[in-house]
Amino acid sequence: MSEELRISQGNKEEKYAALLPQIKSVVEDEPDLIACMANVASMLHETFGWWWTGFYRVVNEELVLGPFQGPMACTRIRRGRGVCGTAWDKDETQVVPDVEKFPGHIACSSASRSEIVVPVHDKEGQVIAVLDIDSAELATFDETDKEWLEKIASIL
Numbered sequence: 001m002s003e004e005l006r007i008s009q010g011n012k013e014e015k016y017a018a019l020l021p022q023i024k025s026v027v028e029d030e031p032d033l034i035a036c037m038a039n040v041a042s043m044l045h046e047t048f049g050w051w052w053t054g055f056y057r058v059v060n061e062e063l064v065l066g067p068f069q070g071p072m073a074c075t076r077i078r079r080g081r082g083v084c085g086t087a088w089d090k091d092e093t094q095v096v097p098d099v100e101k102f103p104g105h106i107a108c109s110s111a112s113r114s115e116i117v118v119p120v121h122d123k124e125g126q127v128i129a130v131l132d133i134d135s136a137e138l139a140t141f142d143e144t145d146k147e148w149l150e151k152i153a154s155i156l
């Protein structure tokens with residue numbers, strides 16, 4: 001594919017639909033997971049203009065900061081802690097409309113108001129990372145984001 005991201009001008013659904021084949025083509029022949037995560041974080045961030053878009057990887061029973069776009073963030077998160085640690089522990093996407101109402105939310109940035117965290121699995125179904133996206137506005141993420149971001153996480 002060309003090295004330039006094509007961003008749909010449509011609604012959220014149309015943006016995801018235009019983005020998915022571009023992400024597929026970027027990751028399909030690239031075996032290096034970190035390189036793939038870096039491009040996926042960039043492509044999502046450029047398309048939607050969120051506050052923070054990135055990955056935490058499971059390393060020795062902890063989440064460790066991976067490729068991201070946005071301000072600097074916490075480096076390590078323990079299992080079950082915050083939204084990311086909960087998504088990993090429960091192996092379940094977490095959609096958080098208001099981070100202040102999520103018990104144990106880890107505030108890496110006070111500008112973050114809502115959040116979605118999606119587990120990323122290996123071929124055996126083990127959680128190997130989470131995709132964490134933060135918005136500076138309340139209630140940014142819904143079932144549409146969950147559905148499309150889970151699709152994106154599944155092709156990594």
Ligand code: SME
Pocket residue numbers: 052073074077081082083084085104105106107108109112115132134
């Ligand atoms: N808010 C996250 C921590 C990571 S930062 O948002 C980048 C959480 O509670 O898991």
